[in-house]
Amino acid sequence: MGSSDAVLISREPVEVVLAGARFLLPYAPAGQWIVQLEWLDTLAARMATPADREVMTDLILDQPNGRDILRNVSRQLLSAVCRRPWWEAYRLLDLSVSPQGLGHLALAGMRPWECAVGEWCAATYALYTRDADDKSRLQFDFRLSIPPRDHRDNGWGDERGDDPEEIERAMAKMTGGGRGITG
Amino acid sequence: MDDTKTFKIQLKGRAYDWAPITPAQLERMQLVLAMDASSERILRVITRIVAASAGPEQWETLSDRIVDGEIGMDDLVEHLHKVAQRMAKDTKARGK
Numbered sequence: 001m002g003s004s005d006a007v008l009i010s011r012e013p014v015e016v017v018l019a020g021a022r023f024l025l026p027y028a029p030a031g032q033w034i035v036q037l038e039w040l041d042t043l044a045a046r047m048a049t050p051a052d053r054e055v056m057t058d059l060i061l062d063q064p065n066g067r068d069i070l071r072n073v074s075r076q077l078l079s080a081v082c083r084r085p086w087w088e089a090y091r092l093l094d095l096s097v098s099p100q101g102l103g104h105l106a107l108a109g110m111r112p113w114e115c116a117v118g119e120w121c122a123a124t125y126a127l128y129t130r131d132a133d134d135k136s137r138l139q140f141d142f143r144l145s146i147p148p149r150d151h152r153d154n155g156w157g158d159e160r161g162d163d164p165e166e167i168e169r170a171m172a173k174m175t176g177g178g179r180g181i182t183g
Numbered sequence: 184m185d186d187t188k189t190f191k192i193q194l195k196g197r198a199y200d201w202a203p204i205t206p207a208q209l210e211r212m213q214l215v216l217a218m219d220a221s222s223e224r225i226l227r228v229i230t231r232i233v234a235a236s237a238g239p240e241q242w243e244t245l246s247d248r249i250v251d252g253e254i255g256m257d258d259l260v261e262h263l264h265k266v267a268q269r270m271a272k273d274t275k276a277r278g279k
Contacts (some may be wrong), residue, residue: 050221061228
């Protein structure tokens with residue numbers, strides 16, 4: 001996958017590497033990603049072709065830590081297609097299908113089955129920040145950016161994130177919807 | 184945990200003795216379901232767990248019922264959850 005922001009509008013397949021094997025996930029519109037988001041931890045398998053999913057299943061079942069491998073790859077995948085940390089992408093996509101968010105996006109002419117997930121995510125962010133003053137925008141950015149409690153990577157070390165439920169409640173209060181990170 | 188302990192639970196009108204199901208087995212089952220794997224893969228994982236838990240003799244009668252379509256995958260998954268729940272309850276009760 002390219003590293004530029006052009007990936008947000010890309011209709012090209014996305015490459016993932018799972019347990020050492022490479023797979024090309026076909027382009028799917030935002031709607032497909034949002035529908036599959038309920039299974040965040042297995043997203044990479046769900047976005048694959050049926051044939052690749054079979055190979056992935058065998059690979060994952062063969063690994064003692066297969067579940068963790070798939071979870072990490074799935075989260076990286078969401079980050080890559082939305083060009084944001086996965087939890088930000090997740091929260092934005094979740095907000096985008098709240099009645100309020102979806103209504104505004106529809107009125108703005110956005111169609112989840114006609115655009116790339118990166119585009120949809122960017123439009124959702126724009127929707128929630130376009131009329132915000134500096135303070136509100138900063139608050140929104142801050143709440144969006146807080147990693148969930150179970151997140152670990154080199155950038156964050158062993159630091160514990162804030163309580164994800166508390167963040168989601170705050171996000172929902174600010175924006176009027178959302179189902180929260182379930183993965 | 185007592186490895187010889189079994190749990191008698193009915194599956195569609197017939198009672199079977201189930202050996203405890205390990206968390207790793209349950210995790211594998213949940214993983215293939217969450218991956219939206221093909222019925223063939225799901226069946227392979229689930230039947231392995233069922234066969235191990237129910238034992239060879241009961242497995243034979245069970246597999247006949249599966250082949251006849253009397254017992255479906257959903258029934259099996261739900262049933263394995265029941266076995267795991269009973270197992271957890273039993274462990275908890277003995278811990279008191």
